[in-house]
Amino acid sequence: MDVQVSFVDDTPVVTLTGRFDGFGAQQFDAATQRIDSASAVWVLDCTAVAYISSTGLRSLFTLEKALRARDGGLILAGVGRSMRQVLEVTRLDNWLRSAPTLNDALERARNETGAPALERTVSGRAIRVRRTAPGTSSVEWWTGTPERPFVGAALADLGFAFGTGGLGEGAADGRAGLGSFVSTPLFAGVLPFDAHGTSDFMTGSASAVMPVHIVSALSVSGAPALVAEVTSAAPFRLLDLVDDLYDIAGAELDAAPRALAFVAVAARAHGGGLLGVGVATDPASRSSGGDGDTVLRDWAGAVPIASGRSVVGGAVTLHGADLTRAGADLGDAIGALSNPDVLHGVVGIDDATPLDRATIWLFLPSTVRGGGEKLLRLTVEGDGGWQSEWDAIVRRLYADCQSVTLTPLHGGYNSKTFRVVAYDREARRTLPTVLKIGPPALTAREEQANRDYVARFILNNGTTVLGGAVEGDWAGLRYNFLGVNGPESRLVWLREHYLQRSTADVVALFEALLTRVLKPWYGQPKWEQVWLYREHTPLRLFPQLFETAERELGVSADEPTLTCQELGVELPNPIHFLRHEYARRSGDSRLWYTAICHGDLNLQNVLVDERENVYVIDFSETRPRNAVSDFARIEPITKFEFLRLDSDDDLRQVLEFEVGLTSVARLSDPPPLVYRGNDPLVARAHAVIALLRRAADTVTLFEQDVIPYWLAVLEWTYSVICYRQVSPRQKRYAVYSAALICRAIQDLEKRAFPHSGSI
Numbered sequence: 001m002d003v004q005v006s007f008v009d010d011t012p013v014v015t016l017t018g019r020f021d022g023f024g025a026q027q028f029d030a031a032t033q034r035i036d037s038a039s040a041v042w043v044l045d046c047t048a049v050a051y052i053s054s055t056g057l058r059s060l061f062t063l064e065k066a067l068r069a070r071d072g073g074l075i076l077a078g079v080g081r082s083m084r085q086v087l088e089v090t091r092l093d094n095w096l097r098s099a100p101t102l103n104d105a106l107e108r109a110r111n112e113t114g115a116p117a118l119e120r121t122v123s124g125r126a127i128r129v130r131r132t133a134p135g136t137s138s139v140e141w142w143t144g145t146p147e148r149p150f151v152g153a154a155l156a157d158l159g160f161a162f163g164t165g166g167l168g169e170g171a172a173d174g175r176a177g178l179g180s181f182v183s184t185p186l187f188a189g190v191l192p193f194d195a196h197g198t199s200d201f202m203t204g205s206a207s208a209v210m211p212v213h214i215v216s217a218l219s220v221s222g223a224p225a226l227v228a229e230v231t232s233a234a235p236f237r238l239l240d241l242v243d244d245l246y247d248i249a250g251a252e253l254d255a256a257p258r259a260l261a262f263v264a265v266a267a268r269a270h271g272g273g274l275l276g277v278g279v280a281t282d283p284a285s286r287s288s289g290g291d292g293d294t295v296l297r298d299w300a301g302a303v304p305i306a307s308g309r310s311v312v313g314g315a316v317t318l319h320g321a322d323l324t325r326a327g328a329d330l331g332d333a334i335g336a337l338s339n340p341d342v343l344h345g346v347v348g349i350d351d352a353t354p355l356d357r358a359t360i361w362l363f364l365p366s367t368v369r370g371g372g373e374k375l376l377r378l379t380v381e382g383d384g385g386w387q388s389e390w391d392a393i394v395r396r397l398y399a400d401c402q403s404v405t406l407t408p409l410h411g412g413y414n415s416k417t418f419r420v421v422a423y424d425r426e427a428r429r430t431l432p433t434v435l436k437i438g439p440p441a442l443t444a445r446e447e448q449a450n451r452d453y454v455a456r457f458i459l460n461n462g463t464t465v466l467g468g469a470v471e472g473d474w475a476g477l478r479y480n481f482l483g484v485n486g487p488e489s490r491l492v493w494l495r496e497h498y499l500q501r502s503t504a505d506v507v508a509l510f511e512a513l514l515t516r517v518l519k520p521w522y523g524q525p526k527w528e529q530v531w532l533y534r535e536h537t538p539l540r541l542f543p544q545l546f547e548t549a550e551r552e553l554g555v556s557a558d559e560p561t562l563t564c565q566e567l568g569v570e571l572p573n574p575i576h577f578l579r580h581e582y583a584r585r586s587g588d589s590r591l592w593y594t595a596i597c598h599g600d601l602n603l604q605n606v607l608v609d610e611r612e613n614v615y616v617i618d619f620s621e622t623r624p625r626n627a628v629s630d631f632a633r634i635e636p637i638t639k640f641e642f643l644r645l646d647s648d649d650d651l652r653q654v655l656e657f658e659v660g661l662t663s664v665a666r667l668s669d670p671p672p673l674v675y676r677g678n679d680p681l682v683a684r685a686h687a688v689i690a691l692l693r694r695a696a697d698t699v700t701l702f703e704q705d706v707i708p709y710w711l712a713v714l715e716w717t718y719s720v721i722c723y724r725q726v727s728p729r730q731k732r733y734a735v736y737s738a739a740l741i742c743r744a745i746q747d748l749e750k751r752a753f754p755h756s757g758s759i
Helices: 022-033 054-068 081-089 102-112 171-176 238-253 291-298 330-337 388-397 440-454 494-500 503-517 545-553 574-585 629-640 648-661 680-699 707-722 728-752
Strands: 002-008 011-020 041-052 073-077 097-099 118-122 125-131 137-143 151-153 160-167 179-183 188-192 200-202 212-222 226-236 259-268 273-281 310-318 343-348 355-363 367-370 377-380 401-411 416-424 433-438 464-471 474-480 526-530 561-564 569-572 590-597 606-608 614-616 623-626
Touching: 002 022, 011 022, 011 102, 022 054, 041 054, 041 081, 041 102, 054 073, 073 102, 097 102, 118 238, 125 238, 137 151, 137 259, 151 388, 160 171, 160 188, 160 273, 160 310, 171 212, 179 212, 179 310, 179 343, 188 343, 212 273, 226 238, 238 259, 238 273, 238 310, 238 355, 259 330, 273 291, 377 388, 388 433, 388 464, 388 474, 433 440, 440 464, 440 474, 494 503, 494 606, 503 614, 503 680, 526 623, 545 574, 545 707, 545 728, 561 728, 569 574, 569 728, 574 707, 574 728, 623 707, 629 680, 629 707, 629 728, 648 680, 648 728, 707 728
Parallel strands: 011 041, 041 073, 073 097, 137 367, 377 401
Antiparallel strands: 002 011, 118 125, 125 226, 137 212, 151 212, 160 179, 160 212, 179 188, 188 200, 226 355, 259 273, 259 355, 273 310, 310 343, 401 416, 416 433, 433 474, 464 474, 526 590, 561 569, 590 623, 606 614
């Protein structure tokens, strides 16, 4: 291994290249022993280290201990994947500090070497205090309300906290384990009130997503102002040390602190350790009139200390911890303790455990505020039928953001979808995202479909799952759009374009959607056995369809025919056809083309940006099926959602239009436009339907049978009968449209099998 030593502002920089194996460790030890520097913080540039062995780790460990004895340490820069894996396995990643780049490491080194340590002896205890990098801190209070007794907060939002709360995915889980808790950004512990003295801890990956459900708590966040290392020949209590450090902090800062928050890691005199989190206040230095001062003054459970000050807080007992690894960096120290084998029990801050040494970080909060001020600011526009559990889902999925505004995209049958405008913690607007919330099983199906059919085929024009969260009976997914142009991009439903643009523009957007974006799906059809009547039954989503048709339209499944007065003809009763023919033919299969299909390709599952790039969302129903399914799904939308039906005359005219659409005998036949009214959206619907059928004909290659297309159209035509938001006239239109399709199917079957008799 090649070892090069240089200096940047008196900070030694050791650049390593090659294998940090046994021989490399010898070279490293020889080079670092020759370094003569007053700086106790050294930077190791590990960007070019391809491998590190146990011998190399021992060299790092030895040098780190030597530098820590001088109030310093190593900062590793540019650690690669292989080396990081070794550090993680040996748990040295939480002890050896690191930075992403050399410049980041040098900046950290400059901050840590700027202030000399102050040495004092107080009450027989040797105390070394030094200032840390400049920064601010705050104390937050967290309390529930009668309407919402629990406040859910992630550990990252809490910082270092103590109070009354419980751990669990939902508020009900938190209530079941309610007790005294202590939390850090990396782990939390709670002593439930009914647990008979047994504490429960949450560490590891679960701690990043599972919230603490708080009844009341105080927390401290931000950067410590001072760090003190304390040793003593005689055992001492943590609260005695806090009292001494309150005076030292005042002397260091030339002003008595309004409040002193602290995090302490201490070694017990008889083995093991203690982690303490608390806030100390002094009546003599407290200002008056502010809400924050009132909160600290009146907080329950305050413990008086010798000087007349008081302390509130909580502590965790530790066992098996090597507290020599605590170091001066708070994050490193907490990382070294984030281990269920180390964490033992939650105790009160006034625990009388005798200590013989401690490292304590002192925060001088500039503000005392409500915890809600630091949580994600959530705004929901419009009436989205918001559920209380959704708050927790949004906060988990957008934990990296300062604020989000949700706009409902459309009211799905089982799920809700929202367009999200979010700002990060630095108030920068992020790329547009979509949030979908629905039942956990449906959400899991969509996540799987996204992996199987979106990421592999249409990534840039689909959505990428950025994360998921579950709360109670709901689950959420956060999506982004890889191809979007930037934070200011405006994503608009295809539905809006359909209503506002020219027919030529609308057809061009549909052509882009079908032939460019989704071509990897449709352009690779497979010839295989399919069960069309079983696949296209509307009863899967609308099992109440027979009852609804009879109750609202007076159409019974018992009658084989239906009179259409608007056209003056007798038609097959589509409800009778659904009950009897679908059931009779559910076991019939045939060879037909299948392809990956969206499954619910409607105009509110397609978004268009300002450059007319097209994006598809909502993949919960995506899977291989009848290759023409998506085209047949859109056709009913263009008719039942947009055509004018203000009068019975309008209905008669659109039914004449339907007669023309169902008059074709082959999939490749262009449908004639038959319409005598003046609704411009009829011609638009016809142009789009003609495009859809051309696409269906292309996908099915040499097949000309139109019946598989009719069955796919029927599935979504029947469904209109059960839609709550449509008018009775629209439902009549759907029944007659279905009747005309059933007639077309019967006519085609009679031509194909002239001696089989009527169905």
